[in-house]
Amino acid sequence: MSLSGIAMAERPLSPHLSIWKWGPAMLVSILHRVTGDGMALVALPVLLWWLGALASGSAAYETFTGIATSWYGYVVLVGISWAFFNHLCSGIRHFVLDIGAGYAVTVNNRWSVVTTVGGVVLTAAFWAVLVLA
Amino acid sequence: METQTPFDRKGTPIGRVRGLGSAHRGPHHWLLQRFTGAGNLLLALYLVFSVLLLPDLSYDSAFRWLSQPAGALPMALLIVSVFWHARLGLQVMIEDYVHGPGRRFAVILVLNLATFAGAAFALLCVARIVATAVGLDMTQGIMQAMQAGRPGGAL
Numbered sequence: 001m002s003l004s005g006i007a008m009a010e011r012p013l014s015p016h017l018s019i020w021k022w023g024p025a026m027l028v029s030i031l032h033r034v035t036g037d038g039m040a041l042v043a044l045p046v047l048l049w050w051l052g053a054l055a056s057g058s059a060a061y062e063t064f065t066g067i068a069t070s071w072y073g074y075v076v077l078v079g080i081s082w083a084f085f086n087h088l089c090s091g092i093r094h095f096v097l098d099i100g101a102g103y104a105v106t107v108n109n110r111w112s113v114v115t116t117v118g119g120v121v122l123t124a125a126f127w128a129v130l131v132l133a
Numbered sequence: 134m135e136t137q138t139p140f141d142r143k144g145t146p147i148g149r150v151r152g153l154g155s156a157h158r159g160p161h162h163w164l165l166q167r168f169t170g171a172g173n174l175l176l177a178l179y180l181v182f183s184v185l186l187l188p189d190l191s192y193d194s195a196f197r198w199l200s201q202p203a204g205a206l207p208m209a210l211l212i213v214s215v216f217w218h219a220r221l222g223l224q225v226m227i228e229d230y231v232h233g234p235g236r237r238f239a240v241i242l243v244l245n246l247a248t249f250a251g252a253a254f255a256l257l258c259v260a261r262i263v264a265t266a267v268g269l270d271m272t273q274g275i276m277q278a279m280q281a282g283r284p285g286g287a288l
Binding site: 037040052065084091092095098 | 167170171173174177178181184185190192195196199208215216219222223226251254255257258259261262265
């Protein structure tokens with residue numbers, strides 16, 4: 001074992017997932033990371049494909065919309081939109097926490113739930129307007 | 134009274150703490166994550182409302198919207214802001230889950246290349262959409278001028 005290895009092992013570590021009792025704040029934190037990294041890995045490639053198809057011409061765009069409007073295309077698009085609205089809500093929560101507000105346990109739990117539910121509600125509203133309007 | 138520990142062999146206690154402690158580059162990363170996050174909030178909501186306000190999502194509608202400044206400029210800004218934000222976020226994930234300095238360096242190297250390549254490709258697409266629309270307008274102008282009996286009059 002290296003010198004730094006010994007030193008690091010004796011320094012206090014941040015607690016890991018397995019020792020925490022599940023709660024709203026934990027859920028919203030995990031979802032923030034999953035949706036953020038998920039969008040980086042899935043939504044950005046889809047954005048690039050959409051822009052590339054638009055730049056290439058109508059034939060390439062037809063190929064894109066053909067796959068995007070298949071059942072699995074909709075699964076991915078609904079997933080991306082949920083990830084976006086969830087990450088948007090929990091991102092705003094981060095801004096509020098950044099100014100030092102909302103750390104009391106009851107307040108924190110309440111807004112964690114509002115954030116998580118808000119992401120789902122906004123996703124439903126987005127698709128309702130897109131499909132019905 | 135000092136006790137002998139394995140790491141007394143290297144430097145003074147404060148030197149060791151400094152060597153193992155913060156690199157003092159965290160706040161910059163943290164702030165940039167917030168700045169780009171605020172940019173994403175505004176620009177992505179603009180994109181969402183634009184998509185909802187388009188008559189449909191056909192090629193013609195999407196192309197026309199992206200080819201004019203109110204579509205192209207926010208999209209270009211969103212591309213820069215969102216790819217930057219994604220790079221910072223993926224870096225945090227990599228630092229948490231990819232172990233070993235060599236492997237971590239390699240993955241972050243790939244991340245940087247992929248981020249710049251993706252953002253550059255997206256910006257080039259927007260530039261090409263705008264350029265194509267300008268070309269179409271010019272062609273249309275020349276055609277109209279020729280029909281009016283003034284070849285090249287539009288130019």
